[in-house]
Amino acid sequence: MTQLLNPPPSADSNQILCYFANNTSQVQIARISNIPGWFFERVVFPRQRLMFQAPPNACLEIYTAEMVSSLLCDRINCTRLQVESLTSVGSFC
Numbered sequence: 001m002t003q004l005l006n007p008p009p010s011a012d013s014n015q016i017l018c019y020f021a022n023n024t025s026q027v028q029i030a031r032i033s034n035i036p037g038w039f040f041e042r043v044v045f046p047r048q049r050l051m052f053q054a055p056p057n058a059c060l061e062i063y064t065a066e067m068v069s070s071l072l073c074d075r076i077n078c079t080r081l082q083v084e085s086l087t088s089v090g091s092f093c
Helices: none
Strands: 002-004 016-021 028-032 040-044 049-054 059-065 070-077
Touching: 016 059, 040 049
Parallel strands: 002 049
Antiparallel strands: 016 049, 028 040, 028 059, 059 070
């Protein structure tokens, strides 16, 4: 399942479309916390895809969900997740 989410509140229209896929067998938490005045956090289930808009300087943190806590396992600059259009990420089936 793919989620399309609203862009962050911003007067700046310089948002980029980003794509992240959880290709693991574990539940992951995707979080952006480095943008002042905006906090983004979503649960991404195994083999689920996530599309979102973010400022180019945003950094997506990926946490692996554990029973009692979460472990930061990756930090990705959103410019590395940028896509040009929905057709550039392939089939959503």
